[in-house]
Every structure is written in C-alpha cells, then in structure tokens.
Amino acid sequence: MRKQPALIEADGLSVAVPGRGLPFLRGAPLSILAEVSLAVRPGEIVCLIGESGSGKTTFGRALLGLVRPSSGSIAVDGVALPDFSARSFRALRRQAALLFQDPVSSFNPRQRIGAMMAEPRHIAGVGSTRLADIVALAGQVGLAERFLARFPHALSGGQARRAAVARALSVTPRLIVADEPTAGLDVSVQGGVLNLFLDIREQHDTAFLLITHNLSVVRHIADRIVILYLGRVVESGRAGDVLRSPRHPYTRALLDSEPVPDPARRRAEPPVIGEVPSIARRPTGCEFHTRCPRAQPRCRSEAPVLLDEPGERQVACHFPLPEAVNIPAPGRRMAQS
Ligand SMILES: Nc1ncnc2c1ncn2[C@@H]1O[C@H](COP(=O)(O)OP(=O)(O)OP(=O)(O)O)[C@@H](O)[C@H]1O
Numbered sequence: 001m002r003k004q005p006a007l008i009e010a011d012g013l014s015v016a017v018p019g020r021g022l023p024f025l026r027g028a029p030l031s032i033l034a035e036v037s038l039a040v041r042p043g044e045i046v047c048l049i050g051e052s053g054s055g056k057t058t059f060g061r062a063l064l065g066l067v068r069p070s071s072g073s074i075a076v077d078g079v080a081l082p083d084f085s086a087r088s089f090r091a092l093r094r095q096a097a098l099l100f101q102d103p104v105s106s107f108n109p110r111q112r113i114g115a116m117m118a119e120p121r122h123i124a125g126v127g128s129t130r131l132a133d134i135v136a137l138a139g140q141v142g143l144a145e146r147f148l149a150r151f152p153h154a155l156s157g158g159q160a161r162r163a164a165v166a167r168a169l170s171v172t173p174r175l176i177v178a179d180e181p182t183a184g185l186d187v188s189v190q191g192g193v194l195n196l197f198l199d200i201r202e203q204h205d206t207a208f209l210l211i212t213h214n215l216s217v218v219r220h221i222a223d224r225i226v227i228l229y230l231g232r233v234v235e236s237g238r239a240g241d242v243l244r245s246p247r248h249p250y251t252r253a254l255l256d257s258e259p260v261p262d263p264a265r266r267r268a269e270p271p272v273i274g275e276v277p278s279i280a281r282r283p284t285g286c287e288f289h290t291r292c293p294r295a296q297p298r299c300r301s302e303a304p305v306l307l308d309e310p311g312e313r314q315v316a317c318h319f320p321l322p323e324a325v326n327i328p329a330p331g332r333r334m335a336q337s
Pocket residue numbers: 017030032050051052053054055056057058059213279
C-alpha cells in the first residue's frame with residue numbers, strides 16, 4: 001500500500017483507571033492501555049486483535065474520546081488534538097463513527113429504524129432526512145424500505161448490524177471504528193457485513209479500525225494488523241506479512257489457535273501455555289514471558305522495545321521468530337451462501 005499521511009494517529013496512548021481495591025497495586029493506577037501507537041490512513045482497514053481483555057475495546061473508545069486517555073496524543077490529518085477535553089473530541093467525532101459490539105443495545109427500543117438512521121443527520125444538521133433519502137441510505141447497506149418502519153427488536157442480528165452501519169454512514173464518516181462487527185452472526189451473514197465494509201471503503205474511501213478476535217475476519221479484510229497483549233502492542237504490520245510470517249510468539253500462538261484443516265500448515269512451534277495474566281499483576285520484563293515457549297532468562301527481566309523492521313513491520317520481542325515461507329497469502333472477499 002502506498003504511504004499516505006494518517007487520517008488518525010494515536011501516539012503513546014495510555015489509559016489508566018484508579019486501582020482502588022487492588023492490593024497488588026498499592027494505590028497505583030491500574031494500567032489498561034500502555035503507550036499504544038496506531039495510525040489509520042484514509043481508506044485503510046486496520047484490524048486490532050488480541051485475546052479478550054487485551055484492551056481492544058478500550059483503545060477504540062479512547063481514540064474517539066469515549067474513554068479518557070491518561071497520556072499520549074491523538075492527531076487527525078497530522079494535527080494533534082490540543083487536549084482530551086470533550087470539546088476537542090467533538091470535532092473528531094464529526095468525522096468518525098463507532099459501531100458498538102451489540103448494535104441492538106445501542107438502539108432506542110422505542111424508535112423506529114428509519115428515524116434512528118436519520119437521527120445523526122438531524123443532530124449534525126447535515127444531509128437530508130426526507131424519506132426517499134433514508135430509503136436510499138438503507139439501500140446502501142442492503143436493507144429494504146419495509147424495515148424502516150420496524151422497531152429494533154423485530155430485526156435479525158444481520159439486519160440490526162446493517163441498520164447500525166446505515167446510521168453510522170448517514171453523515172459519511174471518514175473513519176468507522178467497529179467493535180466485533182461480526183460477533184454472533186452466522187458465517188454467511190458475517191461475509192455480507194464484511195463485503196459491505198469493502199464496498200463502503202470503495203465508494204467513500206472510508207477507513208476502518210476493526211476490533212476483533214475473529215481471525216477469519218482479519219484474513220478477509222485487513223490491510224494492516226496490530227496485535228495487543230495486556231494493553232500493549234507486541235506486533236504490527238501489513239496483513240499479508242503478519243499472517244504469512246508472524247514474528248512475535250504471541251501472534252504465532254493466536255494464529256495457531258485457529259482450526260487448520262491442512263496438515264502442512266499445522267503448528268511448527270510449541271504451544272503457548274497457561275492463562276493470560278491479570279493487568280493488575282503484570283509480569284516483569286516481557287509481559288508475555290510467563291506463557292512464551294521461546295522465553296529465555298533475559299525475557300524475565302528486560303522489557304522488549306517495539307522496534308521498527310523493514311516493510312512497516314514492528315515487533316517487541318527479544319527472540320522473534322524467523323521469516324516463514326510457503327504459507328498461502330490471505331484472500332480478499334468472503335464467500336456468501
Ligand atoms: N473502567 C475499568 N475499570 C477497571 N478495569 C477495566 C475498566 N475498563 C476495562 N477494564 C479492564 O481492562 C481490560 C481490557 O478491557 P477491554 O474491554 O478493553 O478488552 P478487550 O480486548 O476489548 O476484551 P473483549 O474482547 O473481551 O471485549 C480488561 O481486563 C477489563 O476488565
């Protein structure tokens with residue numbers, strides 16, 4: 001992908017909450033995100049992945065000011081927000097939309113779908129709220145006109161997701177942050193939602209930050225991947241490169257956790273052991289060392305730095321995996337049945 005200035009860029013973004021009631025912290029704040037740097041370029045699809053509790057949702061919310069960052073900076077089109085006040089984020093949120101993990105819970109149960117789609121246009125005072133234009137908006141996401149008169153509970157999971165995307169699109173955002181956009185959907189419906197994202201990107205040059213732990217989503221849609229472990233970036237890079245040849249043992253473990261029918265692609269590395277540690281009791285040194293099959297004494301005492309490698313790759317590991325060969329690159333569009 002050609003190098004472009006970032007639409008949005010977080011630099012060293014951290015989120016901490018008061019650590020009251022956690023004896024191990026002895027009054028120190030609980031660090032949820034630790035100095036996460038991540039950029040999304042116009043029209044780019046970046047997937048943020050990691051196990052449950054790795055801080056993906058917190059990052060997506062912090063980027064849009066729904067969770068207050070404790071330090072770091074956020075820049076839009078290369079211009080840093082002056083601070084993390086509601087006023088600074090208000091300007092950013094005019095250009096961005098968040099798709100919540102559970103769309104129906106973000107809908108007003110007593111508001112009809114058509115009114116819900118039109119609402120952002122009312123609030124922002126931009127765009128038409130005429131019925132014909134709301135019908136056209138629904139058409140963009142593949143929802144027929146008859147759904148506009150319905151209430152949220154009368155929609156299926158896939159229809160609700162499409163309605164949420166239509167609402168997000170109603171003010172043509174430059175960035176959509178989508179939190180687990182395919183969770184709870186049948187595989188065929190998942191494919192429809194992902195293909196819709198690709199179409200939206202093609203038509204409007206919309207960028208996406210997709211938060212997911214579904215690797216099939218990542219394989220089909222990501223331009224770039226960022227991997228979080230305990231709220232820290234451990235690896236990032238172009239999707240094809242990372243999927244073909246993960247360098248961090250944690251990335252390798254995530255990819256190995258996917259069921260693989262082809263014996264030629266089965267695990268070459270020993271598996272990752274044990275449970276993810278609590279963010280309230282972070283391991284010393286490399287925070288992954290307690291589970292890492294490649295850990296050496298140095299990993300227990302010295303935290304690795306996230307280093308730039310050629311080809312837009314970054315890895316934070318003292319003993320990264322060597323480049324792999326002969327693993328097919330990911331496809332693009334997901335088949336729909
Ligand atoms: N306000 C808060 N106070 C205390 N801990 C919090 C708070 N918000 C988040 N956490 C903790 O921070 C960690 C990261 O949470 P987050 O929801 O961002 O992770 P995630 O990667 O999105 O997980 P999932 O995939 O399960 O949604 C979790 O351990 C969570 O319990």
